[in-house]
Structure formats: structure tokens, C-alpha cells
Amino acid sequence: MRTVAEHQSVVAELLVRTEVVELGLAEAAGLVLAQDLVAARALPAFDNSAMDGYAVRAADVAGASVEHPVALPVAEDVPAGRVDGPPLAPGTAHRIMTGAPVPEGADAVVQVEATDGGTVTVLVHEERVAGTHVRTAGEDVAVGETVLTAGTELGAAQLGLVAALGEPTVRVHRRLRALVLSTGSELVAAGQPLVHGQIHESNGVMLCTALRAAGAEAEQLHFVADDVEAFHAALAPRLEHVDLVLTSGGVSAGAYEVVKDALTGQGVEFAKVAMQPGMPQGAGRLRGVPVVTLPGNPVSSLVSFEVFLRPAVRGAMGHGRTHRRVVRARLTEALDSPQGRRQYRRGVLDEAAGTVRPIGPPASHFLRWLAASDCLLDLHEETTHLDAGSEIDVWVLDT
Numbered sequence: 193m194r195t196v197a198e199h200q201s202v203v204a205e206l207l208v209r210t211e212v213v214e215l216g217l218a219e220a221a222g223l224v225l226a227q228d229l230v231a232a233r234a235l236p237a238f239d240n241s242a243m244d245g246y247a248v249r250a251a252d253v254a255g256a257s258v259e260h261p262v263a264l265p266v267a268e269d270v271p272a273g274r275v276d277g278p279p280l281a282p283g284t285a286h287r288i289m290t291g292a293p294v295p296e297g298a299d300a301v302v303q304v305e306a307t308d309g310g311t312v313t314v315l316v317h318e319e320r321v322a323g324t325h326v327r328t329a330g331e332d333v334a335v336g337e338t339v340l341t342a343g344t345e346l347g348a349a350q351l352g353l354v355a356a357l358g359e360p361t362v363r364v365h366r367r368l369r370a371l372v373l374s375t376g377s378e379l380v381a382a383g384q385p386l387v388h389g390q391i392h393e394s395n396g397v398m399l400c401t402a403l404r405a406a407g408a409e410a411e412q413l414h415f416v417a418d419d420v421e422a423f424h425a426a427l428a429p430r431l432e433h434v435d436l437v438l439t440s441g442g443v444s445a446g447a448y449e450v451v452k453d454a455l456t457g458q459g460v461e462f463a464k465v466a467m468q469p470g471m472p473q474g475a476g477r478l479r480g481v482p483v484v485t486l487p488g489n490p491v492s493s494l495v496s497f498e499v500f501l502r503p504a505v506r507g508a509m510g511h512g513r514t515h516r517r518v519v520r521a522r523l524t525e526a527l528d529s530p531q532g533r534r535q536y537r538r539g540v541l542d543e544a545a546g547t548v549r550p551i552g553p554p555a556s557h558f559l560r561w562l563a564a565s566d567c568l569l570d571l572h573e574e575t576t577h578l579d580a581g582s583e584i585d586v587w588v589l590d591t
């Protein structure tokens with residue numbers, strides 16, 4: 193049997209790094225920057241006011257107080273967006289708004305609360321040292337500075353910075369395109385009636401959602417019956433358009449294992465992995481396209497995705513951090529685990545308390561408990577029993 197680590201490497205090596213593309217900022221959310229971003233413009237772009245108030249010369253308001261205010265004629269009104277930039281004559285003030293350019297000749301801003309708010313003549317009640325409430329050009333970002341490095345994931349703050357620098361696009365590793373194909377003659381789409389022996393198909397939407405959450409594009413092919421010809425016929429037209437085919441079902445030891453039958457000898461290798469759930473696995477290439485075959489049991493499918501696919505997909509899209517956050521937590525109850533198998537149990541984590549509560553039985557059809565969990569308990573191969581209070585590794589299924 194393969195170890196989990198061995199099969200993780202097989203899957204990770206299968207997926208190649210996606211190409212670099214230039215995308216608009218909204219489309220690039222969550223993707224990884226492919227090259228350093230060097231600022232072509234400064235931030236702030238010009239000296240501007242941090243307050244609504246009056247642009248003055250500090251020397252003109254020296255000694256100002258409530259008892260002895262300094263009176264200055266208000267020569268100009270400068271709202272944010274005014275672009276003609278009249279200079280400030282000595283002994284005068286400009287009424288100025290937050291974000292408006294500080295006029296040449298001014299070196300401080302007195303906020304309106306420290307004045308009488310006059311529009312013809314203003315009485316200034318407080319003195320200011322030069323530089324007060326002036327946001328200096330380039331104090332945040334200087335031209336030529338590297339503000340984001342290749343490998344950075346573009347979240348809200350990063351994309352805000354790129355936009356502020358005036359760049360409409362970024363060069364990123366494009367999303368990996370995955371095709372999800374569920375197999376099984378018993379499968380019927382949600383919304384359709386069942387007859388005894390049929391079930392509602394659920395792995396398709398589950399795996400597509402997991403792929404999209406990992407940043408990939410996912411397309412669900414209508415699930416196919418346990419028929420090798422139908423399998424190839426469904427796949428053929430889409431194969432050359434995708435970076436990954438992800439199947440579920442049809443890989444164990446039965447008489448009708450469509451995925452195994454269709455892909456054995458075609459470049460896909462099937463193996464048992466020493467884990468529970470998720471023992472029967474397959475990976476390889478079909479006509480050059482990476483194919484990963486997951487077991488059909490829903491919990492096996494999603495746990496296998498977490499263990500093998502998610503890190504590989506994120507790695508292929510250039511992410512430095514490919515794995516889930518792992519924390520140590522104390523078990524709230526005792527657990528048993530099969531000797532020689534890495535077991536992933538479902539649980540609910542209380543990070544503040546440092547505890548994790550296992551939920552649901554270990555078998556791989558208990559979908560409801562998977563849906564109620566927020567973490568996976570990682571029980572190592574050599575572990576057979578853990579007492580309540582034992583510390584274990586927990587994968588946090590949030591980011």
C-alpha cells in the first residue's frame with residue numbers, strides 16, 4: 193500500500209504550474225502574482241490634506257489660541273478633486289477638504305474644529321507645527337519601490353493597493369481548469385424522483401465547490417453510468433480543454449468499476465493508499481491530461497480531495513501555502529484508529545479552549561457529519577488508540 197505522503201507527491205507532480213496571464217483586478221481575486229509589482233506612481237501622488245479644515249503657513253498661525261485667535265482671509269475653497277492648484281499667499285488661508293491637494297506655500301492644515309469655520313475670514317484657535325495634517329507625496333509608496341512580490345496571493349488589501357497605484361491589470365497564474373465527472377449507474381440528479389436502488393448524486397457539486405474554493409475553475413460533466421464507452425464518450429470532447437479531470441466512483445474491487453476499467457492501461461495507475469477514508473485511489477494522464485480518480489463514497493471523495501487535490505491545485509496555481517492550517521488540540525473523548533492507516537476523522541474545533549470534539553462514525557458514507565464538521569482530525573498510521581485529553585493534529589477547514 194502507498195502512504196498518504198507518497199500519493200500526495202504523485203498527485204502534486206501530476207499538475208503543472210498554470211500559465212501566467214494578465215487579468216483585470218476583479219478577476220484576479222485570490223490568484224497569485226507572477227511577478228514583482230514595482231510602483232510606477234507614488235502614493236500619495238501629491239501632498240494632500242488629512243483633515244477638513246484650512247491650509248495655512250504654520251508661521252502665520254504661531255501663537256494662536258482661543259483667547260488670541262489669528263484671523264486669516266479665506267482666499268480659496270479647495271475641495272477634493274480640485275485640480276487647478278492655486279498657491280497660498282502669505283497671511284491667507286485656503287479652506288481645504290480631506291484628500292484635496294495642499295497648495296504650494298502652505299505647510300500645515302488646521303482642522304475645522306480648531307477654528308470658527310469662517311468662509312470669508314477664518315479665526316484660527318490653535319497653532320500648528322509645519323507638516324501637521326499634511327499627507328506627503330510618496331510617504332506610503334515611492335516610485336520604483338517593490339510593493340508586492342511574486343508569489344503574493346491577491347486578497348482585498350493587495351488588490352486595493354494595485355488599483356490605488358493605477359494598474360488596471362495584474363500578471364497572475366491563471367486558474368486551473370478542472371472537469372468533474374461522477375460515475376455510477378445508481379446516480380440520479382437532485383430534483384428527480386428515485387426508484388429503489390437509486391440515490392441522488394452528490395459528489396459532483398461537492399467536488400466542484402471544493403475546487404472553486406481552492407481557486408480553480410470547475411465544470412461538472414453530467415455523470416455517466418457504469419459504462420466504459422459512455423465514460424470515454426463523455427470525456428473526449430472536453431479533455432483537451434482542461435488541466436485536470438477529477439472522477440469519483442468506480443475505482444474499488446467490484447465487477448463494474450467503470451473508471452478503473454476505462455483508464456487501466458491508458459496511463460492512469462490505481463493504488464491502495466493506507467488511509468481511511470479514501471483507500472482506493474488512482475492518478476495518471478489520459479492523452480497527456482492529468483486525471484485523478486477519487487473513491488465514490490462521499491466522505492472518501494471530499495477527504496481525498498482535501499488530502500491530495502487541494503494542496504496540488506493550490507501549488508499549481510503558485511500558492512506558497514498549499515496546506516490547511518494545522519493546529520494542536522486536545523481530544524474531548526477517546527478515539528480508536530486502525531493500525532497502519534492514516535485516519536481522518538471529522539470534528540468540531542474549539543480553538544479558544546484548545547479542544548477538538550470528534551463527530552460521527554469513521555465510515556465513509558456519513559455525509560451529514562462531514563457537513564457538520566469544521567476540521568479533520570489527523571490520526572497517524574501508528575496510532576491505534578488515543579485517550580480523551582490526548583493532543584492531536586487538526587486540519588482547520590477555513591482558509
Ligand SMILES: Nc1nc2c(c(=O)[nH]1)N[C@H]1C(S)=C(S)[C@@H](COP(=O)(O)OP(=O)(O)OC[C@H]3O[C@@H](n4cnc5c(N)ncnc54)[C@H](O)[C@@H]3O)O[C@H]1N2
Binds near residue numbers: 391442556
Ligand atoms: N471488495 C471491496 N470492496 C470495496 C473496497 C475494497 O477494497 N474491496 N473498498 C471500499 C472502499 S474503502 C471504498 S471508499 C469504496 C470505493 O468505491 P468506488 O470508488 O468504486 O465507488 P462506487 O463503488 O462507485 O461507490 C461507492 C459508494 O459511493 C456512492 N457514490 C458513488 N458516486 C457517488 C456520487 N457521485 N454521489 C453520491 N454517492 C456516490 C455509491 O453509491 C456507493 O454507495 O469501495 C468499497 N468497496
Ligand code: MOO
Binds near residue numbers: 467468469487489
Ligand atoms: O477507504 Mo473507503 O475510502 O472508506 O471508505
